[in-house]
Amino acid sequence: MSSVTPDAVNKSKALEPVGPLIGPGHTFGSVTDKISGAVLTRRTPLGWFVVFGVAFTLVMILMLAVAYLFSIGVGIWGINIPVGWGFAIINFVWWIGIGHAGTLISAILLLLRQEWRTSISRFAEAMTLFAVACAGLFPLLHMGRPWLFYWLLPYPSTMGVWPQFRSPLVWDVFAISTYGTVSLLFWYVGLIPDLATMRDRAKARLAQIIYGVLAMGWRGSAVHWHRYETASLLLAGLATPLVVSVHSIVSFDFAVSIVPGWHTTIFPPYFVAGAIYSGFAMVLTLAIPIRKMYKMEDLITLRHLDTMAKVMLATGLIVAYGYMMEAFMAWYSGDPYEQYMTWNRMTGPYAPTYWALILCNVLIPQLLWSRRVRTHVPLLFVIALIVNVGMWLERFVIVITSLHRDFLPSSWGMYYPTIWDWATYFGTIGLFLALMFLFIRVLPMISIFETRHTLAREKERAALRGALPSAVPGD
Template sequence: MNIDYTKELALVEGNPRLADIDEIITRPLTQPPTRKYYIALSISSTALLIGAYSLWLTLYYGIGMWGNNIPVGWAFDITNFVFWIGIGHAGTLISAILFLLRQRWRTGIARFAEGMTIFAVMTAGIFPVIHTGRPWLAGYLIPYPNQHLLWPNFVSPLLWDVFAVSTYFTVSLMFWYMGLIPDFAILRDQTVNKIKKTIYSFFSLGWRHSNRHWRHYEKTYMIMAGLATPLVLSVHTIVSFDFAVSLIPGWHTTIFPPYFVAGAIYSGFAMVMTVLILVRKVFDMENIITLNHLERMAKVMLLTGSLVAYSYLMEFFIAWYSQIPAEQYDFWARVVGPYRWAWYFMISCNALIPQLIWFKKIRRSVTVLFIISICANIGMWFERFVIIVQSLSRDYLPSSWHMFTPTLVDFGVLTGSFGLFFTLVLLFAKTMPVISIVETKSVLEGAQPTVHGGSDHE
């Protein structure tokens, strides 16, 4: 239990050889799926089918199938959108920001977190499209010279969102694929299966581990990290503009961008933690995704969770300080109003429970961390629910106040979003190396030379 935090903790435990790394990481790809895997896949694909049916009902009969009604025009749809976009933020944070900060422990979790980013953004991308009611007209969001001689409104934060989310998806996908190319080349060189070999050859593009390539590759990785770092901060900032630029009480605040970014990282790390705890157990990767990794992620959750808690308090302070009755009422209604249960959920899951991570015993207990991460996921969904539904249901005119009641279809679409995400995660875990083989090898003990190429240490 006595850990010396002044020294860098081992990134990979058990002193494996280079060849063992290949064996551990590619094992899920070479072995047939187990019974547990099929059970997990059937649960997630059932959820996906429920979502698909709910989505079909939505598209066939229109969004009257949802509980949305004036004044609550945004409800589950945008809540889910912000929730999933937030989940996506951890991946790029781990792969870009932690890379720039030279946090070498990121290697064990970066690939998986990046994959989760892509799946989360894919899931999130569905919601703004379907919530327009006529998704087949979504093409008009793209500025192309059309027959109507119309351009999108570049002044609207909703259009900024289109650019932010699509850029984020493209850059994350390229970042992810770029990291996968050398790993695909390793798989290509090791497999004996002809079909697999063809597929791996196709995706590895004929990579040959050449140092004349590595030197550009490493530079490009750094540049991509440099580009992705402000990008990941900008995406949730722009998402928060959707709210902050409007005039609804509870939305129209300048604290939203940092508050949303902190919340996004918090929820993203929570989801990465939830999934990785399962993955390291199921695929026997405890030596690569070590307890030290989980502890470090828990610390990031503690930091961002505390930032979120600070934002909650600051919102109340600003509401009082602003002297605007509507704003003050809105925040008072969060505590005592009809949606107070959602607010209590949010406060306890996001502000109080993560404070347990201060205790070393708790943050080194996998079971407790798993429960905390689940709580954080639930809490962050409710945070968006409180911001969106609670604020809309209590706007300036008391005569227009109205409660929001979700329908079965609302819950079906929510279930389906989890189904899509976890189905993609499961397929990913079984078809691609979930940990970067190359990066893990490069941080092994003794992997780097003690003599140097010519001059000083770089």
């Protein structure tokens, strides 16, 4: 903001942000009433019932699929030797990846002081939590005897047996459970001041009591805020390396093995980028309909959508680089198994999934270079959906094509998902959506106190702009 030459002003016109972070005419009171009112006073929009109804139906299908799985066993799925991992691991990695954007938005962008995160961080953190819950289901269901899941944990058992700590699968147990716990803590801490607002706004006695208990007596004291902000920053500082470590460890599940196509050092960074990519796609997929349904366009503005689209484009390019390097390294390694695996991916029986993946994840997202596409809301929604599908296909390609033809042609085989695979997969999508919609029904979907904070800063900036006419572009 210091010395801006007229030349730089002209140049930066093209880079100016798309509109403000918060729509015009808002005050501390009006943002408070609007966001808390979405839960407390506003009539639940029809769209909420439609989505929740569909999601709840899918949850029932999940129940059915899981009950059948428990009574018969994993044989109802399409998995068999050589493809023993199948949908369970594909979906596990997909869901974990979706969760990561929430941590990125709330933690990394907090550390980088990216104010635009305010309107979507609460939302994205909730998404993380529910995505991790869906992800966690799959390894448990895949275990065959899920009621013995506690064997994964190091506890002094009467059998005298302990986990094998040199295995990435054991690291995974620690990584995922830490990630789920820390995400929950971070989300809850972020909610405390807003729960106090809800307690003070609620009219019904029961709501006052419930929000009051959850707010733990928060009263907005300056000293409390001081410690609160320190704790939030430190949690963000802890969550940032955590999110990178979690998906690196998930990628170790693959990379530490010697299966062709998995045994590669590019996996950790490329998995992390892919996770953020799919996570942002999911944030957009949820934010676009919900902002419309709840008329939140003045709080989740075009500027937010535009910025998220840019992050998606950037991480999409990293992922594209990963695909390129995979193919290059397979050729360059001179290893016949690696070379065959890549050739098989591109031209073998699963080639359509590979090329669909390239289309969804690499080609179509290039449209996001255009600002008109980024601010065209329906088109952006469609692209986000396509990226979600693309990232699922990526995991399908990684898991299935590597396993189905490895070293010995005599042990090659094909993998076909059964109806129970699909039912479990769509069931978790239903579970995710149902939890998400319950969340926006009972808790403030946007951080109210951070919105007030952003509003105060926007006002300061506006005052500054008024004092220095035309000298300060954008913000």
